[in-house]
Amino acid sequence: MNFLSDPVTFIGNWLTGLVASLGMPKETAAAWVTGVAVGILPLLAMLWVLVLIWYERKVIGRLQDRPGPNRVGPFGLIQPVADMLKIFLKEHILPAGVDRIPYNLAPILAVGGVLGMWIVVPFSATVHGVDINVGALYIIAVGAIGTLGIIFAGYSSNNKYALLAAFRVVAQLISYEIPMVLALLVPVLLARSMGMNTIVQAQPVWFILAAPLAALLFFISSIAEVGRSPFDLAEAESEIVAGFNTEYSGLKFGMFYVGEFLHAFTNSLIFTALFLGGWQGPGAEQFPILGFIYFFLKTVVVHFLGIAIRGSMPRFRIDQVMQLNWKLFTPIALAAFSAAALVEKLAANLGDAARIGIHILVNAVILGVVLLIGSRVFKARGIRLDALAERNRAAVKLSMEKSHDS
Amino acid sequence: MIPLSWYLVLSAALVCIGVFGVISRRNAIAMLLGVELILNAVNINLLAFWRYMDVIHVTGQVFTIMVITAAAAEVAVGLAIFIAVYRNKRTIAAEDVADLKG
Amino acid sequence: MTISWLYIGIFLVVSLGLPAVAIILAGILAPKKPSPEKSIIYECGVDTHGETWVQFKAQYYLIGLVFLIFDIETVFLYPWAVAFDRLGLFAVLEGLLFIGILTGGLVYAWKKGAFEWA
């Protein structure tokens, strides 16, 4: 095994050999090395957040015609480190009347619920985390832990606004979980497996081609799951102070921040693995290092898209968020999944190209129907609103004439 | 290897704790939590028997699915009833809500 | 199989332990100067009135309810999707019937205004 083509396996084998030479059976040694590597992965992910924060602030800055962080270190690269040191040394204020255990548990769950997803992500042909056969559902399950953290934070803070915000956020998170789970079902169906590694291996042709609607829904829902603009009701500062983390200070507050940034990136990782072929690319099987690079590049593109949306969209109202989900996304997700299942079964004997063509066609038809109905609904609503406005104008005119007369 | 009896004793204990909760709590939601414990004990039993007695077939797993479904339906309707009762009577203490007695 | 779940267990413990350790460390390093002023709940400088436990709209409950039902039904479609190759056309139609019943619930909730947030 060559170091350059597959560094992780190379190092792993070397370490296993080293441990085995201490007089341990080869398999036990390998298990220990894997266990330690698994233990180190969360640490790497946490450190990666420092880069993410810098990158995101820089991109948002450039999008809004500002330089972004540029004082500490070259290009402001050290800025997140400085910020972290600062927040690390801030006082933890314990507000009166908090429920201590859930209050302290909440930031831990918020970060842990995101970090936990990393274990099933296949990074390259040889480094695929842990390949369990329920990987896709595992991601959803771990995501539920993060939701729990938000409820804990809101409930335990003894603050009306925090509680209100937490309830809003939780309502949003659980709502958007439905289209997310349904959209996730489509790649599972196409790959005939819930294992993340199998899903990636089933994508010589990316699933985004065969399931564009599911991919779109998954992408939007995952933005909503992170709670970012345009779904950032959690921090609608004009309505609910600063959201569910109002009463948090110091590193406990910082943890929510870390969780959010990491969640955005993690979702991009998962999106890439599910719909953009993960590490697949020319030569990725022979040279796993190439797989890493492909995976990273695709993820960065998806991540950038998310940041660009964050930087340019205004915030939805809560009723809009709910209606968008239940009246638009969930029906589309149901339709897209049913159509995918039917096409997979009826066109099972056709070639790959023909089947994918039919998939695209069906997706286009669904989208067309949705747009048609949508335009009708909006036109009808527009007519109603116009009539209402006309009546109002008439009433105002009438009353003005009356007041003139008297 | 864990003997089957460990799972069975654990789930028996869970059932008993759940029964205690259902009988003795005043708050109706707390009684519902007791029922949840009982149903979870049932699930442990079903899966343990599946694993230890009949791993070829999936009967135990299908039953677990049914129990989870029933538990969810029960929670949904039960909590809705409590909320409706609360809205009308401002209480959800079980002994105060005895209007349905024949 | 079991060994991978052991790894997942290790991973989850570390992912929960890492932020916990960081917070505890920060708690040791950070200055501690509590004062009654500081520990007042932040409500824009206005003193808190009444209980924190304000009443909530039943709407939240309805959303949670619809979510619960949908969640369960979708989760049970996953084994069905995994076994897709072994299913005949009839079985696929059965699965779609399942989704159809689910859609019926969605339509009912919609008609009854569970998603209106007035």
Place this chain on the structure above:
Amino acid sequence: MILDQVIFLITAVVVLTAAILVVSVPKMIHAALWLILALAGIAVLFVLLQAPFFAVVQVIVYIGAIAVLVIFAVMLTRKAMQDDGPQLNRYSVLAAAVSLMLFAVLTGMLLSWDGANNLPVNPAVNPDTIVNLGESLTNPQGFLLPFEVASILLLAALVGAIYIGREHRAGKEEE
């Protein structure tokens, strides 16, 4: 392997402690939080039983949905039960006695049964449980009927709960 026994025992202690707290703590919201811990412990047991699908379903359905719903309901009915009042009714001593007796009887019965010391059937026998499960759910010779009945049950629960739970007089309670 001794490791899984250790994991089982730790998990069992956690589950039982959490369950006892569920039925005994005075604050409803705390009972809900302890219930979450108990449910998480049961998910670990499912992993030990090599039913990982049910472990994740346990977390998604019970912790992600049912527990959230319970917390919502507790918040909605918050004022109904002042937490300083008695939480146990007058039967509590009797209830404790009954459940202890029930436990003694159950345990006695279980331990006197021959199959109680069974060890698991060969683990490698059935690697594809999820596929089997999925297939049998829509197989007319398998469990098609229960599967469809389950969906009807859920639909009925949804309809019933929405009918009962929605506010008939709009705009009465504020957010």
